Amino acid sequence: MALEVNVGDQVRLKKQHPCGGYYWRVTRLGADIGLLCLNCRRHVMLPRPQLQRRVKEVVPAETVVQEETGAG
Numbered sequence: 001m002a003l004e005v006n007v008g009d010q011v012r013l014k015k016q017h018p019c020g021g022y023y024w025r026v027t028r029l030g031a032d033i034g035l036l037c038l039n040c041r042r043h044v045m046l047p048r049p050q051l052q053r054r055v056k057e058v059v060p061a062e063t064v065v066q067e068e069t070g071a072g
């Protein structure tokens, strides 16, 4: 199954970043996927197949948005 991610999505990787973070934001799509560590703000590029093997969970961008102003 192909990995489906979009810019703005968050991914949780199986392996913890040395900084202690698990969650990354997708910043760039292409042959390599750009990822920003949400803990230490470090930026990395991973080939798509490699990312696909390492991803444990994809959090779509619309789910990431937590500041909904709909009440009232």
Ligand SMILES: [Zn+2]
Pocket: 017, 018, 019, 020, 021, 037, 038, 039, 040, 041, 042
């Ligand atoms: Zn990090």
